Amino acid sequence: MIRVRGLEKSFGDVHAVRGVDLDVAAGEVVVIVGPSGCGKSTILRCLNGLERATRGTVEIDGVDLSDRTTDIDSVRAETGMVFQQFNLFPHLTVEGNITLALRKVLGKDKAEAALIARQQLEKVGIPEKVDAYPRQLSGGQQQRVAIARSLAMNPKVMLFDEPTSALDPEMIKEVLDVMLALAEQGMTMVVVTHEMGFARAAADRLIFVDHGRIVEQGDPTEVFENPTEERTRAFFDQIL
Amino acid sequence: MARAAGAPEGHRFEGIAHPEKPLDADSRWETFPYWILILAGIVGYLGYLALFNEAYEIAWERISEGIWMTIRITLWAFAISLSLGVVLGLGRIAEADHTASAPVRLAATLGRNLSRTYIEFVRGVPILPLIFFLALVIIPDVTDWLGVSRQTVDEFWRGVIALSIIYGAYIAEVIRGGVQGIPKGQMEAGRSVGLSRLQTMRSVILPQAMRSIIPPLGNDFIAILKDSSLLSVLAVADVTRLARQYSSGSFKFRESYVVLVFIYVTLVLFLSFLLTKLEERMTRDRKGER
Numbered sequence: 001m002i003r004v005r006g007l008e009k010s011f012g013d014v015h016a017v018r019g020v021d022l023d024v025a026a027g028e029v030v031v032i033v034g035p036s037g038c039g040k041s042t043i044l045r046c047l048n049g050l051e052r053a054t055r056g057t058v059e060i061d062g063v064d065l066s067d068r069t070t071d072i073d074s075v076r077a078e079t080g081m082v083f084q085q086f087n088l089f090p091h092l093t094v095e096g097n098i099t100l101a102l103r104k105v106l107g108k109d110k111a112e113a114a115l116i117a118r119q120q121l122e123k124v125g126i127p128e129k130v131d132a133y134p135r136q137l138s139g140g141q142q143q144r145v146a147i148a149r150s151l152a153m154n155p156k157v158m159l160f161d162e163p164t165s166a167l168d169p170e171m172i173k174e175v176l177d178v179m180l181a182l183a184e185q186g187m188t189m190v191v192v193t194h195e196m197g198f199a200r201a202a203a204d205r206l207i208f209v210d211h212g213r214i215v216e217q218g219d220p221t222e223v224f225e226n227p228t229e230e231r232t233r234a235f236f237d238q239i240l
Numbered sequence: 241m242a243r244a245a246g247a248p249e250g251h252r253f254e255g256i257a258h259p260e261k262p263l264d265a266d267s268r269w270e271t272f273p274y275w276i277l278i279l280a281g282i283v284g285y286l287g288y289l290a291l292f293n294e295a296y297e298i299a300w301e302r303i304s305e306g307i308w309m310t311i312r313i314t315l316w317a318f319a320i321s322l323s324l325g326v327v328l329g330l331g332r333i334a335e336a337d338h339t340a341s342a343p344v345r346l347a348a349t350l351g352r353n354l355s356r357t358y359i360e361f362v363r364g365v366p367i368l369p370l371i372f373f374l375a376l377v378i379i380p381d382v383t384d385w386l387g388v389s390r391q392t393v394d395e396f397w398r399g400v401i402a403l404s405i406i407y408g409a410y411i412a413e414v415i416r417g418g419v420q421g422i423p424k425g426q427m428e429a430g431r432s433v434g435l436s437r438l439q440t441m442r443s444v445i446l447p448q449a450m451r452s453i454i455p456p457l458g459n460d461f462i463a464i465l466k467d468s469s470l471l472s473v474l475a476v477a478d479v480t481r482l483a484r485q486y487s488s489g490s491f492k493f494r495e496s497y498v499v500l501v502f503i504y505v506t507l508v509l510f511l512s513f514l515l516t517k518l519e520e521r522m523t524r525d526r527k528g529e530r
Binding site for chain 2: 068078085087091101146149
């Protein structure tokens with residue numbers, strides 16, 4: 001589903017990603033961990049073209065993002081992205097947030113888009129908030145709306161960029177539960193997170209990234225308990 | 241208040257002002273907006289002279305004839321400069337996707353640089369010299385170049401176009417500021433659900449930017465009303481022009497300029513009042529959002 005080869009990304013002098021190869025199969029759940037500033041978010045943002053790779057290729061479902069003839073908008077419509085800061089549209093209701101792209105990108109009519117919005121809100125457990133504005137929701141609810149907004153586009157892949165890092169502790173679980181359910185339904189997911197509980201419960205593969213490179217990867221339990229690399233061990237010692 | 245909780249019973253922190261404490265009758269006199277009374281007094285007195293004093297009658301008759309001209313200049317110049325400002329303001333921050341085609345990237349680069357040139361040039365010259373320059377040099381050049389008579393564009397339109405070109409640059413900066421004030425995450429979220437850059441701009445960024453754009457835009461509206469007086473140098477018969485004409489012919493300077501100042505201050509205060517109401521309504525709508 002995702003195929004990354006020799007990915008490098010520089011911001012001026014800062015070499016954020018230094019050669020990453022990554023394959024994610026359909027239905028696979030991959031969790032990326034690593035110290036802050038290690039390049040894990042940048043890798044994720046390259047996967048839907050929010051950042052352009054300095055070198056290397058990113059393919060989503062066989063479509064090469066670095067190819068200039070690629071319609072990046074259509075790739076993005078099929079690649080859901082959930083942000084740390086939710087990034088809901090504050091001037092639109094929950095329904096408006098979810099239906100905007102359905103109508104403008106997929107050309108659905110108002111009634112059909114509204115129906116999809118309701119279905120997705122059921123999925124994330126807050127159908128009663130359909131007419132609320134983002135401001136009226138808790139952080140956890142906002143993030144669930146953001147997930148619903150992405151899911152409504154019926155994506156092939158879902159990318160999560162530290163989805164629980166901006167949440168109060170008591171709201172983390174409600175978001176993780178939605179993500180767990182999604183993983184069980186066979187969604188292809190790439191998740192950057194510090195939630196090791198989620199990695200254990202849902203990840204097929206755990207990837208440890210440091211200094212812009214993949215240091216170690218494998219079965220989550222295996223990587224947690226028997227890291228082969230000293231850097232991985234040091235990282236887990238600090239956060240666990 | 242939290243500090244008071246641990247204080248001994250009966251002890252009060254008198255003299256410490258707590259903002260949440262309602263103002264008592266003693267200090268209420270300090271917060272009364274006296275300026276409104278004073279201003280109303282001054283404007284009222286000017287109005288009494290201009291409208292009800294016999295000595296001012298002719299001055300009022302002559303000069304007030306230009307009020308409609310002043311309003312027309314203001315409305316036209318605001319409408320044109322707003323359109324120009326939107327184009328220039330968005331042009332100034334035009335950006336092409338890294339995946340965009342070569343013509344789109346070229347257009348964005350051109351747009352950015354041409355807008356910037358325009359804005360920096362216009363903002364680099366004082367308004368009055370620029371009005372002379374535009375109305376008496378550039379516009380005649382353009383009509384000559386088009387091969388039409390210079391009289392095709394009369395004084396009124398020369399003035400309005402000059403003022404519009406100038407305020408277009410100022411409004412462009414207001415638009416740019418409003419758009420750039422929207423967090424980057426909004427564009428990224430729009431793009432991530434598959435909206436194009438233009439779609440995101442129109443459906444996500446601009447509606448939010450409107451809120452921060454409207455107050456400074458109102459200020460520019462008032463500024464255009466005031467600066468329409470500068471067009472009096474072009475023989476446009478606005479209130480300022482008529483006041484100068486009447487006063488130099490009759491030597492009634494006091495009467496002429498009392499009437500003139502009264503007209504401007506009434507128009508401007510009335511506009512400010514409307515704009516304040518508009519802003520209040522917008523902040524009320526904002527409740528429940530953001």
